[in-house]
Amino acid sequence: MILEIKDLHVEAEGKEIVKGLSLTVKGGEQHVLMGPNGSGKTTLAKAIMGHPLLKVTHGDILVDGESIKGMKPNERAKCGLFLEFQSPTEIEGLGFMNFLNTARGSAGNTKPFKEFMAEVKERSEKLKMKEDLIGRSLNYGFSGGEKKKVEILQMAVLKPKIAILDEPDSGLDIDAVKLVAENVNELQRETKLGLLIITHYSRILNYMQPKVIHIMQDGRIVREGGKELIDEIERSGYGLG
Numbered sequence: 001m002i003l004e005i006k007d008l009h010v011e012a013e014g015k016e017i018v019k020g021l022s023l024t025v026k027g028g029e030q031h032v033l034m035g036p037n038g039s040g041k042t043t044l045a046k047a048i049m050g051h052p053l054l055k056v057t058h059g060d061i062l063v064d065g066e067s068i069k070g071m072k073p074n075e076r077a078k079c080g081l082f083l084e085f086q087s088p089t090e091i092e093g094l095g096f097m098n099f100l101n102t103a104r105g106s107a108g109n110t111k112p113f114k115e116f117m118a119e120v121k122e123r124s125e126k127l128k129m130k131e132d133l134i135g136r137s138l139n140y141g142f143s144g145g146e147k148k149k150v151e152i153l154q155m156a157v158l159k160p161k162i163a164i165l166d167e168p169d170s171g172l173d174i175d176a177v178k179l180v181a182e183n184v185n186e187l188q189r190e191t192k193l194g195l196l197i198i199t200h201y202s203r204i205l206n207y208m209q210p211k212v213i214h215i216m217q218d219g220r221i222v223r224e225g226g227k228e229l230i231d232e233i234e235r236s237g238y239g240l241g
């Protein structure tokens with residue numbers, strides 16, 4: 001699958017946040033998006049998923065050459081797109097398994113429930129998640145790291161074609177960063193997943209093989225390059241003083 005962002009402009013509450021951004025992610029590729037706080041990374045990610053409060057004023061989002069601009073978020077998920085939220089929402093009373101089962105249903109996964117449950121269990125063990133988590137309400141009272149792992153678990157069982165991970169490393173301890181990266185890599189090997197990873201830190205990239213690092217500033221991509229860009233940013237920041 002190919003995700004193409006073409007000269008995208010996005011507004012929130014009448015204010016332009018993404019200001020003409022182009023980016024292409026193909027199945028099997030790893031892309032990294034970095035940039036200062038407030039540069040528009042999360043807004044871009046949410047716009048790709050069709051967040052109802054964001055307005056695309058110009059440009060297009062294409063999946064395999066077809067515009068998805070008119071599609072609702074669940075239709076985009078059905079197309080094979082997935083977003084790991086930067087700050088997952090706690091939903092008291094919505095059982096995690098219940099949620100996951102509905103999500104896989106709308107993604108077209110018709111495996112028998114028992115098999116699906118077994119897969120969820122296996123993936124959660126690989127992510128070293130506490131056993132009781134999947135029996136609890138979605139994200140309710142989960143620790144910061146647990147919430148992020150749960151997002152990766154969702155991705156692993158929903159098997160999207162292109163996934164945007166919004167700071168998958170935030171709040172994770174050193175061992176968990178490595179574990180999450182390894183799980184993401186494994187899933188990518190199995191499913192030819194295309195990845196757009198948003199991060200502030202180079203640590204997770206020690207375990208990944210990004211094809212391109214894109215640097216976003218004030219709603220636009222201002223630089224692109226290989227891993228050498230990361231060393232430069234680690235040394236001197238984004239040059240904003």
Ligand SMILES: Nc1ncnc2c1ncn2[C@@H]1O[C@H](COP(=O)(O)OP(=O)(O)OP(=O)(O)O)[C@@H](O)[C@H]1O
Nearest residue numbers: 012013015017035036037038039040041042043044
């Ligand atoms: N609904 C909204 N109304 C007004 N401003 C918004 C809205 N959503 C986002 N913004 C603003 O858009 C800018 C970009 O926000 P965004 O969350 O995309 O940044 P980011 O690059 O993900 O930052 P971070 O690295 O801190 O996660 C911020 O200044 C934010 O306050």
Ligand SMILES: [Mg+2]
Nearest residue numbers: 041042043086
């Ligand atoms: Mg963000």
